[in-house]
Amino acid sequence: MSTPSGRNIGNILVIDLTREKIVKREASPETVKQYLGGRGFNSKALFDMIPGRIDPLSPENVLALASGTLAGTALPMTSRLHISTLSPLSGILGDGNAGGEFSAMLKFAGYEQIIVTGRAEKPKYVFIEDDEVEIRDAEELWGLTTGETVDWLRDEHGDEVSVAGIGPAGENLVRFATTMVDKYHSGARGSGAVWGSKNLKAIAVIGTKGIEPADPERFYKMAKEDIDYFNRNDFVRRIYSVIGTHYGLIQWYPSWKYFQVPLSAEELPIGLRPQDLAEYEVGRTQCFSCPLACKDVYYLPSTGEYGTASEFESIYALGSNNCITDTEEILRMEHMADEYGMDVMTLGDTIALARLLHERGILSDEDVKGVSLEWGDAEGQIQLIEMTAYRKGFGNKLAEGYRNFAKLYGEEALAYCYDVKGVNRGWYEVNFIKGIFTLSHATSTRGADHLRGRSWAYWENDKLMDIEVVRGMLEAGLPDYRKDPVGALIYGERACTLADSLGRCKGSINSWLQAVPLVWKYPVFKGTAMLLTAFTGMEFTEKDVIDATDRIYLTEMAFNVKQGIKKKHYDVKFPPEFAATERAKAQVRRHWELVDEYLERRGCDVETAYPKRETLEGLDIGYVADQIEGKEFPEWDGPVGEVA
Amino acid sequence: MFVLAVIYENCTGCHLCELACSFKHHGVFDLSLSRITILTKPEVQTSVQVYCLQCRDAACERVCPMDAISRDRNGAYIINYDRCIGCRECAYACPFGAISFEVEARPIKCDLCGGEPECVAVCPHDAIVYMEEKKAARELKKAKAAGVAYGLYGGKETSEHPRKKAEEAVEYLMKLVEKSGELDV
Ligand code: SF4
Ligand code: SF4
Ligand code: SF4
Numbered sequence: 001m002s003t004p005s006g007r008n009i010g011n012i013l014v015i016d017l018t019r020e021k022i023v024k025r026e027a028s029p030e031t032v033k034q035y036l037g038g039r040g041f042n043s044k045a046l047f048d049m050i051p052g053r054i055d056p057l058s059p060e061n062v063l064a065l066a067s068g069t070l071a072g073t074a075l076p077m078t079s080r081l082h083i084s085t086l087s088p089l090s091g092i093l094g095d096g097n098a099g100g101e102f103s104a105m106l107k108f109a110g111y112e113q114i115i116v117t118g119r120a121e122k123p124k125y126v127f128i129e130d131d132e133v134e135i136r137d138a139e140e141l142w143g144l145t146t147g148e149t150v151d152w153l154r155d156e157h158g159d160e161v162s163v164a165g166i167g168p169a170g171e172n173l174v175r176f177a178t179t180m181v182d183k184y185h186s187g188a189r190g191s192g193a194v195w196g197s198k199n200l201k202a203i204a205v206i207g208t209k210g211i212e213p214a215d216p217e218r219f220y221k222m223a224k225e226d227i228d229y230f231n232r233n234d235f236v237r238r239i240y241s242v243i244g245t246h247y248g249l250i251q252w253y254p255s256w257k258y259f260q261v262p263l264s265a266e267e268l269p270i271g272l273r274p275q276d277l278a279e280y281e282v283g284r285t286q287c288f289s290c291p292l293a294c295k296d297v298y299y300l301p302s303t304g305e306y307g308t309a310s311e312f313e314s315i316y317a318l319g320s321n322n323c324i325t326d327t328e329e330i331l332r333m334e335h336m337a338d339e340y341g342m343d344v345m346t347l348g349d350t351i352a353l354a355r356l357l358h359e360r361g362i363l364s365d366e367d368v369k370g371v372s373l374e375w376g377d378a379e380g381q382i383q384l385i386e387m388t389a390y391r392k393g394f395g396n397k398l399a400e401g402y403r404n405f406a407k408l409y410g411e412e413a414l415a416y417c418y419d420v421k422g423v424n425r426g427w428y429e430v431n432f433i434k435g436i437f438t439l440s441h442a443t444s445t446r447g448a449d450h451l452r453g454r455s456w457a458y459w460e461n462d463k464l465m466d467i468e469v470v471r472g473m474l475e476a477g478l479p480d481y482r483k484d485p486v487g488a489l490i491y492g493e494r495a496c497t498l499a500d501s502l503g504r505c506k507g508s509i510n511s512w513l514q515a516v517p518l519v520w521k522y523p524v525f526k527g528t529a530m531l532l533t534a535f536t537g538m539e540f541t542e543k544d545v546i547d548a549t550d551r552i553y554l555t556e557m558a559f560n561v562k563q564g565i566k567k568k569h570y571d572v573k574f575p576p577e578f579a580a581t582e583r584a585k586a587q588v589r590r591h592w593e594l595v596d597e598y599l600e601r602r603g604c605d606v607e608t609a610y611p612k613r614e615t616l617e618g619l620d621i622g623y624v625a626d627q628i629e630g631k632e633f634p635e636w637d638g639p640v641g642e643v644a
Numbered sequence: 645m646f647v648l649a650v651i652y653e654n655c656t657g658c659h660l661c662e663l664a665c666s667f668k669h670h671g672v673f674d675l676s677l678s679r680i681t682i683l684t685k686p687e688v689q690t691s692v693q694v695y696c697l698q699c700r701d702a703a704c705e706r707v708c709p710m711d712a713i714s715r716d717r718n719g720a721y722i723i724n725y726d727r728c729i730g731c732r733e734c735a736y737a738c739p740f741g742a743i744s745f746e747v748e749a750r751p752i753k754c755d756l757c758g759g760e761p762e763c764v765a766v767c768p769h770d771a772i773v774y775m776e777e778k779k780a781a782r783e784l785k786k787a788k789a790a791g792v793a794y795g796l797y798g799g800k801e802t803s804e805h806p807r808k809k810a811e812e813a814v815e816y817l818m819k820l821v822e823k824s825g826e827l828d829v
Contacts (some may be wrong), residue, residue: 073673074663074766104659108675159683210666210674220667224766227660231768235820241768242813250814251821265818278810283690284656289663291768293656296806297690464820 008213008535009037009069010112013133015126017198018059018118022133027112033538033548034620037069039095039500040552041113042084046093047559047624049117053634055641056088056190057173057197059119065106065164065179065203066114068503070535072107072211072288075223075517076230077505079104079288081164083187085194089175089346089401090422090447091639092560094189095500098164099287099295100182103503105162108207120199125165127157128205138201142171145339146180153204165202166195167341169389173197173643175401176346180338184295184308185287188343189423189446190401214537222531226517230291235465241284244294245312245507246274254316257323257375258352259418259426259575271325272315280331282306290505298331307335317348322355323376330378333385340389349424350402351384353416362412368394391643404638418573421565422638423447427573430587434485439594440492442570445556451506453493454515461511469513469520476523486597491524497549498528550602551619554611557604558624564636567609570595645719648754648761649780650693651787654771657684657691661763661772668762669752676746679754680763680772693772695763696721696742696754704734704743704753720756 009032014023027041035044042064049062064084071079081103087094106114109130123138141149146167153163162182170177170192177192195201213219230236239247248254249272253262261267270276283297285308295309314334324330337344357363358373371387371394372380387395397405402424406417418427420441425448430438444452459481462470474480479487499506499515506515513520518527525545532540557565572591578584599606603615613625662678670677680695698719705713705721712727713734723734730749735741743753754761756774764774773783790805 074660074667076660101659208674208676210670210672210677212672216667216671224664227766227768231766238816239813243810246810247813247817250817274814275807275810278806281806281810286656286658288659290658291660293658293769464817464824 007110007209008211008537010067010107010110012041013111013114013128015114015116015133015135016118017116017120017124017135017200020120020135022135024133029536029538032069032536033540033544034551035555036498036501036532036548036552037112038066038071038080038082038503039084039097039497040548041066041501042082042095043093043552043556043559045113045115046084046086047555047562047627049115050086050559050562052562053091053564053636053640054086056086056091056094056639057193057641057643059117059198061086061194061197063116063191063194063198063200064113065116066112067103067107068501069112070517070531071503072104072207073213073223073535074220074227074289075502075504075531076227077287077290077292077514078503078517079290080500080503080505081106081181081187082500082503083164083179083191085191086563087190087422087446088173088193088197088639089190089404091636092421092563092565093446093556094191095446096178096187096189096191097500097503098179098181098185098187099290099505100164100185101162101288102164102181102205104288105205105207107211108209109205110207110209114203116198116200119197123199123201125153125200125202125204128203128207129157130206130208141201143168146341147183147339149202150183153202157204157206161204161206163202163204165204165341166192166200167339167389169193169340169342169399170196171201172389172391172399174340174342174389174391174399175404175639175643176343176350176399178341178343180341184338186338186341186343188345190343192341213535215534219531219534222518222527222534225521227291229520233465236292241293243274243278244284244292244296245510246277246296246310246315248312248510249274249315252312254312254320255426256320258321258356258416263320269320269325271327272319272330276327277310277315277331280328285309287505294507300328300332300335302328303332305332305335307331307338310334314344314348317345317352318381319348321348321352322381324378324381325376326378329382333378333382336382336385336389340385342385342389346401346424347385347388347398349426350398350405351381353402353406353424354398356416357406357409357413360416362409362416367409370394400643407638415576418448418575420444420448420571420573421446421560421569421636423449425449427575430572430591434481435590435594436481436485436489436492438572438591439485439598440489442572442591442595443489443493443598445553445560452496453489454496454506454510462513465511465513466520469523472523473512473519478524486594486601489598490601493553494525494546494549497552498525498545501548501552502528547619551621554602554604554616554619555621555624557602557609557611558616558628560636561610561628562633564633565609566635567595567599567607569636570609645777646759646774647719647777647780648695648698648756648764648772648774649784650695650772651770651784652690652692653787653790654769655682655691655693656769656771657682658768660766660768661693664762664766668757676744677752679742679744679752681741681744694741696738697740698754698756703737703739707733707737709733716755718756718759721753722755723751723753725750
């Protein structure tokens with residue numbers, strides 16, 4: 001049998017835009033063993049390259065894009081592109097992953113990771129075709145929407161090209177601009193503005209080489225079993241593949257009117273139900289190699305446009321949280337956000353916050369002249385979205401993003417800002433799911449987040465999908481969240497770190513079954529260890545896999561320490577009215593108990609929240625301790641620097 | 645007689661079939677070495693499968709100057725590489741672009757995997773089926789009928805079919821949630 005390109009781990013591409021220099025280097029086996037790939041590679045690169053607090057929009061910032069270790073293979077749903085940077089939204093680690101085909105294409109072209117530094121004089125794009133890498137002029141592309149950009153690059157380089165890049169919001173340095181992949185897939189936390197600050201419009205890649213696992217037969221056998229599992233699973237076939245994350249609308253209590261009411265299935269207004277959204281559906285799609293097809297393709301009769309992936313988050317953030325229930329208008333806004341390249345959650349939450357602040361008189365009529373902040377005004381919101389993308393008028397303020405936006409209006413406004421470390425995610429009572437939910441937002445290394453350690457998932461969603469798997473995981477030593485919430489969270493964080501590093505999706509199912517390959521067969525990380533061994537040819541034990549995830553997590557914590565994150569930033573936010581109650585005060589006490597226990601068990605100093613040297617050395621990353629031990633960093637208060 | 649039939653309407657463009665095909669024949673994951681190719685129409689994100697139809701009167705077989713192409717007992721046209729001179733005529737003649745010649749002028753095409761097509765084994769959405777001819781024809785008709793309702797043809801603006809499927813999904817989910825109260829570990 002012919003094996004035209006026998007390899008499995010690709011090279012690292014370092015692109016210095018200031019000097020227009022491109023360097024290729026090998027990913028060392030030690031780095032693969034220690035940091036796996038994907039998010040692990042990116043977090044290490046950022047830790048190594050960014051010394052301390054800098055302006056995220058300065059040329060010194062680093063933009064890292066990495067395919068997961070197993071991207072491009074037949075292991076299902078394993079083709080997420082991980083994008084990491086010092087976030088212009090939060091001023092700490094900002095990363096996210098996007099679907100589409102870029103990650104697989106990059107891997108087929110022979111690369112594991114792209115690291116971009118510096119700033120180009122004029123707009124540029126990078127074109128990669130296997131070994132050829134070129135920095136090209138993008139003046140014609142500057143100003144185009146993400147859809148137009150992809151079309152332009154497909155015209156230029158052919159339909160098989162896959163594109164990561166930005167729309168107008170990224171160019172205009174909107175702090176929650178996203179990296180958009182193949183038009184519709186977005187990776188959040190402000191990386192889009194970093195592309196914009198570097199004058200980099202897009203990276204287009206064509207990869208035509210193959211990927212060959214070290215032990216092909218063994219690897220494929222396991223991958224195929226995993227495909228089979230999802231193909232046969234009733235829950236996947238009858239729910240996820242039909243309504244995708246819309247199932248969350250009747251399961252996850254989308255919030256109404258800036259987090260004032262969590263809507264139960266019975267309260268969900270007409271217009272926001274999965275079946276209402278399905279009326280606009282003309283097909284289903286997915287990221288490369290995913291059997292789920294969790295994304296809808298929708299058609300908007302009023303504008304004649306097609307869009308995809310109107311997920312739970314876009315519906316609640318742009319819709320219910322702003323009291324908007326018109327299905328088509330919400331889809332239109334979602335599509336606009338994609339075209340401009342903005343994160344729908346920060347966009348929707350920031351607009352909802354503005355409405356609330358205006359209602360409470362914290363924002364004066366003078367502040368919001370010329371725009372409508374009535375709850376439920378869809379037309380007004382469409383206008384706000386455009387103004388934000390172009391930083392026009394009041395949009396220039398919204399473009400600062402959630403906490404930075406509130407900061408413009410002082411302490412009174414910040415009191416309604418439910419963020420952790422600068423990232424929005426609403427508020428929840430601590431006694432909800434034994435404290436794990438709020439704790440997971442507090443400990444997330446990229447700020448408040450629902451995907452960083454979704455340890456509650458193995459109960460709620462796994463139970464619906466496959467109860468036997470939950471039993472297996474508990475038997476294999478996974479802590480039961482009812483008895484040991486902190487232990488369960490740490491396992492959840494490991495699972496999600498692992499998924500992000502392999503390139504595996506952890507989104508639509510909201511379940512361990514999706515995030516950890518083969519967990520239905522070999523709990524908990526044993527299947528992953530076997531896959532990594534067969535793929536790389538290096539021996540991975542279950543302990544190696546767990547250690548790698550801890551190494552990545554602690555490196556990220558140390559990165560944030562250098563950005564001025566202290567223990568106090570692990571706090572939990574409540575609306576001022578609730579915060580004053582005894583019930584809330586008791587919950588805050590409980591939260592800090594959980595935080596202390598968490599830090600202790602993570603091997604961090606309970607007073608400072610710094611990872612301890614002995615913990616880092618135990619994971620063979622003493623170099624991380626060298627950079628933080630005994631050092632004081634100026635306290636974090638959002639990103640450094642101003643946008644004119 | 646079994647046929648490998650595709651149902652375009654069901655294909656979501658996941659590329660798993662291509663990965664499985666290239667692996668089965670070459671031991672690598674490589675889209676250019678797959679005998680089946682997925683083309684996605686970017687603006688509407690609908691995908692079609694391009695692959696060998698094992699024609700009754702096959703152009704590839706007819707043009708081959710070396711008589712290197714012949715039918716096996718599964719009905720698959722197979723290239724005999726001992727005879728093949730790598731002229732690529734078969735690829736040019738095939739009306740469907742089903743023959744690739746990516747590696748050293750070696751034509752590659754679908755061989756039905758000896759009667760157990762790997763693409764069918766992995767396809768999540770029954771977009772490729774390997775069935776007795778009559779049954780396949782019936783499946784195809786059903787899919788087309790659903791496609792009309794789906795609004796795929798004739799520019800229908802909104803559609804009833806996904807709505808109905810979504811309603812069923814919601815109903816099923818509610819039932820599961822209700823039942824899950826009783827599940828314990
Ligand atoms: S290769 Fe083309 S011409 Fe030959 S049998 Fe297949 S589809 Fe027909
Ligand atoms: S490439 Fe080989 S199989 Fe195809 S027509 Fe030429 S000789 Fe025949
Ligand atoms: S596996 Fe099935 S759904 Fe996926 S691309 Fe191939 S034919 Fe389409």
